[in-house]
Amino acid sequence: MIAARDLAKSYRTAAKEPGFYGTLRHFFHRRYRSIDAVKGISFSIEPGEIVGFLGPNGAGKTTALKMLTGLIHPTAGSVQVAGHTPFSREHAFLRRITLVMGQKQQLIWDLPVLDSLRINAAVYDIEPAEAKNRVEELSRMLGLKEQLTQPVRKLSLGERMKAELMASLLHRPEVLFLDEPTLGLDVNAQAAVRKFLLEYNALYGATILLTSHYMADIVALCKRVMMIHEGRLIYDGSLDAVLERFAPYREVKLELKQEARAEDLRSFGEVESVDGREARLIVRRDDLTQTLERLLGTLEIVDLTVSDPPIERVIGKIFHDGASAVPKTELAATPT
Amino acid sequence: MRRYLNMLRHFWATSLAAEMEYRLNFAVAAATATLGLIGSLFGLWLFFSRGGTLGGWTWDQSLVVMGIFTVLEGVSATLLTPNLGRLVSHVRTGTLDFVLLKPIDSQFWLSTRYFSPGGLPDVAFGVIVTGVAAWRLGLEPVNMLLSLAPLATACVVLYSLWFLLATTGIWFVKIYNATEVLRSLLESGRFPSSAYPAAWRFAFTFILPVAFMTTVPARVMLGRGGAAWPIASLGVAVVLFACSRLFWRFALRYYTSASS
Numbered sequence: 073m074i075a076a077r078d079l080a081k082s083y084r085t086a087a088k089e090p091g092f093y094g095t096l097r098h099f100f101h102r103r104y105r106s107i108d109a110v111k112g113i114s115f116s117i118e119p120g121e122i123v124g125f126l127g128p129n130g131a132g133k134t135t136a137l138k139m140l141t142g143l144i145h146p147t148a149g150s151v152q153v154a155g156h157t158p159f160s161r162e163h164a165f166l167r168r169i170t171l172v173m174g175q176k177q178q179l180i181w182d183l184p185v186l187d188s189l190r191i192n193a194a195v196y197d198i199e200p201a202e203a204k205n206r207v208e209e210l211s212r213m214l215g216l217k218e219q220l221t222q223p224v225r226k227l228s229l230g231e232r233m234k235a236e237l238m239a240s241l242l243h244r245p246e247v248l249f250l251d252e253p254t255l256g257l258d259v260n261a262q263a264a265v266r267k268f269l270l271e272y273n274a275l276y277g278a279t280i281l282l283t284s285h286y287m288a289d290i291v292a293l294c295k296r297v298m299m300i301h302e303g304r305l306i307y308d309g310s311l312d313a314v315l316e317r318f319a320p321y322r323e324v325k326l327e328l329k330q331e332a333r334a335e336d337l338r339s340f341g342e343v344e345s346v347d348g349r350e351a352r353l354i355v356r357r358d359d360l361t362q363t364l365e366r367l368l369g370t371l372e373i374v375d376l377t378v379s380d381p382p383i384e385r386v387i388g389k390i391f392h393d394g395a396s397a398v399p400k401t402e403l404a405a406t407p408t
Numbered sequence: 409m410r411r412y413l414n415m416l417r418h419f420w421a422t423s424l425a426a427e428m429e430y431r432l433n434f435a436v437a438a439a440t441a442t443l444g445l446i447g448s449l450f451g452l453w454l455f456f457s458r459g460g461t462l463g464g465w466t467w468d469q470s471l472v473v474m475g476i477f478t479v480l481e482g483v484s485a486t487l488l489t490p491n492l493g494r495l496v497s498h499v500r501t502g503t504l505d506f507v508l509l510k511p512i513d514s515q516f517w518l519s520t521r522y523f524s525p526g527g528l529p530d531v532a533f534g535v536i537v538t539g540v541a542a543w544r545l546g547l548e549p550v551n552m553l554l555s556l557a558p559l560a561t562a563c564v565v566l567y568s569l570w571f572l573l574a575t576t577g578i579w580f581v582k583i584y585n586a587t588e589v590l591r592s593l594l595e596s597g598r599f600p601s602s603a604y605p606a607a608w609r610f611a612f613t614f615i616l617p618v619a620f621m622t623t624v625p626a627r628v629m630l631g632r633g634g635a636a637w638p639i640a641s642l643g644v645a646v647v648l649f650a651c652s653r654l655f656w657r658f659a660l661r662y663y664t665s666a667s668s
Binding site for chain 1: 418419425426430506512661
């Protein structure tokens with residue numbers, strides 16, 4: 073459904089020194105520097121897949137999304153989405169895709185959501201009866217009802233995002249590009265948006281590529297993730313494998329009979345926290361069995377659990393360590 | 409075509425509804441239009457009450473020009489300012505992306521999306537002033553109908569100039585000043601072009617085709633001159649409109665290859 077080969081984008085940006093002198097110089101003699109936002113990425117996404125696009129701010133995620141939707145022209149490389157070259161922005165292509173941006177909205181601020189939806193129905197040439205059906209279906213899936221007749225400015229952030237989704241999906245696109253769709257939403261609203269996206273994906277077999285800073289979104293929605301760092305794709309594969317490959321550690325939670333002391337635990341692994349009789353240790357996966365045996369042998373243990381470290385920490389560590397953290401072989405093999 | 413008309417209907421219905429949310433604003437716009445018209449009528453009257461002529465145009469004939477000017481001003485307040493004034497903010501906030509991703513001509517969307525009834529009083533007053541002047545002059549009804557054609561081309565000329573200027577917002581994100589300059593130059597269309605000194609007349613005809621906008625429709629209505637001027641004004645309109653489309657496409661290439 074989506075295929076990108078050596079996709080790259082660099083653009084010129086004006087550099088300005090701070091202060092008044094810098095402003096003067098910026099006005100008369102602008103200096104530009106070239107920024108390589110995306111440095112040749114290749115991947116392909118099958119129909120119906122939900123793929124998470126991860127990367128720190130400025131990694132090139134938005135630039136990549138804009139190339140995939142046809143908003144910007146790649147400097148190099150090629151890309152095909154739903155059988156079209158995005159940058160031509162043919163109407164047939166635009167009817168099959170949608171872009172939802174968490175921080176920008178297309179709804180009419182002073183009018184009820186239904187008015188915005190009516191405009192989109194006209195733009196996408198959807199018959200009024202059919203549009204009505206689709207609005208009913210989407211509003212049922214999203215749990216919006218009386219909110220549809222309220223002016224958009226009176227809606228909560230979560231309701232507005234749901235309405236945004238309705239407006240973006242009214243034409244039933246097959247490919248969804250979602251840029252931070254849950255930005256700023258509370259936990260309940262985030263969960264509702266996730267549930268909706270899964271339902272939409274199951275119902276219409278839509279292909280979804282989304283970026284999010286909330287790992288809960290990624291864990292709930294994506295089996296596959298692509299990680300981009302400084303314009304390069306540093307990982308493309310299943311989310312589970314990220315943990316396997318990049319987190320060769322386990323978290324061991326202990327409940328002891330007596331107060332624990334950090335010094336006593338240090339020989340077993342990295343001590344994460346000690347709180348009264350409870351302690352958390354980080355242990356290498358390879359040494360896990362051995363360490364557990366030793367723990368049980370030396371300390372009086374009431375309870376013990378072993379778990380994966382939180383995924384936020386794993387991902388954060390990968391981006392912190394940068395591309396060097398990824399063995400070259402991982403890049404060669406890109407499972408789908 | 410049917411699809412675009414359908415869109416237009418929805419665009420304007422929703423923008424009317426949005427304007428109605430703020431009722432006071434509408435009343436203020438109507439009051440401003442009335443005061444503006446009274447002001448220019450007074451200016452003209454002062455001039456003619458002392459027995460002057462304006463480049464060979466009498467009081468009633470000048471009223472025709474001013475009436476047409478007021479109609480154009482109304483059209484621009486109804487359609488041009490609300491739409492083209494937003495183009496810059498679309499670029500600045502990035503909502504132009506939404507427009508570009510719609511399966512529809514982006515220039516059409518950007519030029520027709522909003523409709524502000526605030527300019528309608530101007531259109532009505534302009535029609536009344538022109539009508540009264542025409543009645544006093546005893547003009548031929550045929551000529552009045554004929555003048556609708558150059559009036560339409562005048563609207564196209566005005567739109568195209570404005571759109572060309574607004575398009576530069578893709579590069580110079582702040583161009584409010586530039587559109588102000590255009591607006592004040594258009595003010596010169598309030599009076600017959602022959603009322604201005606020769607150098608200005610040249611500028612208003614060839615550099616900024618203000619003369620095509622007001623004076624040509626007025627000449628047709630008054631039955632002055634032949635078909636040469638109306639045909640020329642049609643030509644100017646076609647050329648400028650084509651320019652506006654080409655320039656928009658050219659500008660989009662920059663927008664879409666530069667923004668992040």
